[in-house]
Amino acid sequence: DLTxxxxxxxGDVREHRAMLESCGVATTGVRRASELAGxxxxxxxxxxxxxxxxxxxxxxxxxxLRAAIADGLPAFGTxxxxxxxxxxxxxxxxxxxxLGGLDVVVRRNAFGRxxxxxxxxxxxxxxxAEKFTYPATFIxxxxxxxxxxxxxxxxxxxxAGAGDRIVAVRQxxxxxxxxxxxxxxxxxxxxxxxxxxxx
Ligand code: GLN
Numbered sequence: 001d002l003t004x005x006x007x008x009x010x011g012d013v014r015e016h017r018a019m020l021e022s023c024g025v026a027t028t029g030v031r032r033a034s035e036l037a038g039x040x041x042x043x044x045x046x047x048x049x050x051x052x053x054x055x056x057x058x059x060x061x062x063x064x065l066r067a068a069i070a071d072g073l074p075a076f077g078t079x080x081x082x083x084x085x086x087x088x089x090x091x092x093x094x095x096x097x098x099l100g101g102l103d104v105v106v107r108r109n110a111f112g113r114x115x116x117x118x119x120x121x122x123x124x125x126x127x128x129a130e131k132f133t134y135p136a137t138f139i140x141x142x143x144x145x146x147x148x149x150x151x152x153x154x155x156x157x158x159x160a161g162a163g164d165r166i167v168a169v170r171q172x173x174x175x176x177x178x179x180x181x182x183x184x185x186x187x188x189x190x191x192x193x194x195x196x197x198x199x
Contacts (some may be wrong), residue, residue, distance in 0.1 A: 002197060005030040005039040007065070008057040009114070011047020011080060019190045022138070027090070033064035041074035041173075041197040044081030046180045049108065050093045052080055062099070069101045074173035076193040082176035083108055083142050090104055090145065101174050103148030108180075110143045110165075114156035117141075122155045122167060128199065134188060136179040143178050144169055173197065 001024075006016045008029030017027040020043070030036060042065075044052075056062040069075050069085075077085040083092075084099050086106035092098075111118070117139040123129045134155075146167035147153060155168035157176075167178040168189075173196045181189035 002040045003028060005035065005042045007042060007044050010051050012180065012182045013045055016043045016045050019182050019187050021186050023190050023194050025194055030057055032063055034067050036064060039073065044075060044077040044084045046079035046081060049080040049083040050096055052084060053096055067100045069099055074197045077176040078180055078182060079141055079178060082106060082178055085174060085176050091173040101152055101167060102171050102176060104169055105142045105146040106142045107145050108142050110142050111138065112139055120157050122157055124155045126154050127152055128195060129192055132188060135184060137183055138179045141178045143167055
């Protein structure tokens with residue numbers, strides 16, 4: 001059956017492992033390149049993308065992980081993990097690179113100071129599953145500013161006067177959300193990823 005790795009450098013590692021295990025999937029923490037072998041997918045957790053980037057470089061994991069995703073390893077990024085998966089970021093720190101794979105532009109810390117964190121009920125319309133609504137928690141969250149042709153917008157929220165903000169996208173077997181489904185106890189978005197991995 002499936003084994004899904006969770007990038008275990010920083011952030012919501014335990015939370016993601018618990019959610020995936022509730023979906024009936026075996027999990028393993030990934031800190032070094034050798035631990036990528038045999039994975040059916042990988043989760044890039046919420047946390048701090050700049051720290052995750054520096055640690056991935058430090059552990060010589062950045063290039064192997066980038067290559068694995070480019071070679072088709074299914075990946076699911078939440079919040080900081082969404083930033084890691086984006087081909088382009090706005091408001092990154094100097095020198096911050098991403099693993100890439102998703103043809104999107106993501107803006108970090110995009111909702112601004114006054115709304116550092118908030119909850120919103122988000123409507124999910126995945127092409128590969130039934131649609132549903134989900135209680136989403138956003139914490140210094142990014143959003144997707146631009147999507148390329150091959151990218152499916154899975155969810156957006158309407159910002160007060162600011163137009164719609166894209167908060168979940170899929171491209172092939174890469175999935176990303178601006179918010180943190182790992183901290184809700186509601187496994188439906190992890191299940192969406194597991195279905196992509198199985199497909
Ligand atoms: N602002 C964080 C970053 O840039 C992401 C926040 C989060 O994952 N909760 O990585």
